[in-house]
Amino acid sequence: MFTDYAAVVTQLQADGLVTAAGRAGLVGTVAPEVSVPEARRVVRHFLARHVAVR
Numbered sequence: 001m002f003t004d005y006a007a008v009v010t011q012l013q014a015d016g017l018v019t020a021a022g023r024a025g026l027v028g029t030v031a032p033e034v035s036v037p038e039a040r041r042v043v044r045h046f047l048a049r050h051v052a053v054r
Contacts (some may be wrong), residue, residue: 010012
């Protein structure tokens with residue numbers, strides 16, 4: 001995923017608005033502390049490789 005949606009859904013779960021099963025169905029079981037930085041790293045790498053600054 002290329003958004004911070006995993007962190008948002010985790011906050012919704014903490015507030016009781018989404019169940020653990022619902023969260024897992026939406027974003028998987030990876031903790032946002034792991035998935036968000038990894039998604040950002042992948043996007044940065046893609047942009048650095050394919051979008052040259054000229």
